[in-house]
Amino acid sequence: MAKIYHHIVFLTGAGFSAESGLATFRGNGGLWNGCKIEDIASHAALDDNRDNLLDFYNRLRREMAGANPNTAHIALTELQKSYPGEVSIITQNLDTLHERAQSGDIFHIHGQINQVRCQDCDTVWETWEDIAADTPCPACGRTGVVRPNIVLFNEPVFCERQIKQLLRNADLFIAAGTSGEIPPASVFVQEAKLNGAETVALNLTPPQNYRYFDTVILGKISQTLPAFTAKLRTLASEKR
Template identity: 40%
Template sequence: MRRLVILTGAGISAESGIPTFRDPGGVWEKYDLEQVATPEGFRRNPDLVHEFYNARRRDLLRVEPNAAHLALAELERSWPGEFLLVTQNVDDLHERAGSRRVIHIHGELLKVRCEVCGRVFRETGKIFTRTPCPFCGKPGGLRPHVVWFGETPFHLEEVYEALIRCELFVAIGTSGTVYPAAGFVEVARRAGAHCVELNLKPAENAHLFHEHRYGPATRVVPEWVREVLEESLSGSGKAL
């Protein structure tokens, strides 16, 4: 199995100290998503939205990639075929771990977009409602470069092209409830791919996977990566 697509969700970054969204104690128990994660909320109160994302940006810079992120970076370096890592996460822990072939379908927390000129740029500090765009100079047009509820995820055409060609699909740390990502396994399965779930507990769509491994991401992901690399390099043709 040479064509590999991996999907990661909040569960892979939780052990680095980034809270999940829907689990008990998660982000949406503490914040009203309608206020801070929708276009309507941003129009109503941009100051509140910027305050929320400034805090998340600050917290992200305080954490580090964990063993699961590092294992996937090693897998990418050693994989003897096509490799694509699709993440629902807006953090940059995959990149900091060394992953290069990464698609962020929900955007990136450390990037800001100007709705006046359309430029996207990296930002690790604070952004406020009247902060001018460093490119066009216009104030009031900056927003987090993330996909809010009601908006279309990024790069879906590229992702679906990879899914219909892949031979192995792996979902790591996902809830199986957020679409379109929750439907990726169905696309891959229809294309004939072997589908593997690596998760702390079964996702809502766990029944669609051929294989399941449950436990902390920092344990199950490195274990699976070691096995799949040994088998791929031995020429067995199996990636189970």
């Protein structure tokens, strides 16, 4: 490892929030009301089964509203505050635990659970309340057009331009609590590596695309991440 990095990029995933008590819900044949998650949380469901889609995200919003950041979220915030280089966070998580831990420079590529959007006028606003088909848009007043501001299956991710820039500049890329199964996050490590970054995975199990990682550290993220950020800080302080 280098003594100091100028642009550190973390990619965080479900494993980060799992230790705050939030169950993972994407993929792996997850079910809701007997339907596959891929069918409920799809773009087509906005037309075909909006009530079920809204119910699903209402439940998720309630669950996430009650969750608290864990030691891994807090360790990232401390790193951002004390590290001499830039530290950015790309997250696949819909919860706002990085924000609650007072982290900054966060990019939610799949959106965030407390934001909703009007499909008609594109206004985005924040709420922790349930939304229903007859919830009106506060800007244009229309009903039947309000949806979670979340990337549904078959929709492009958010912040693509900023992510490309981050991966171009990164000299250290860390995938933390993510198995690397879901594109495009699964290819972020390849991009970072091609651009010359050192790559590290912190995960409970070996990531699927482990061959792209220079270092793989297995274990609970609440333990491996604080240890890793402490090491980064120690190396940086030796440099000065």
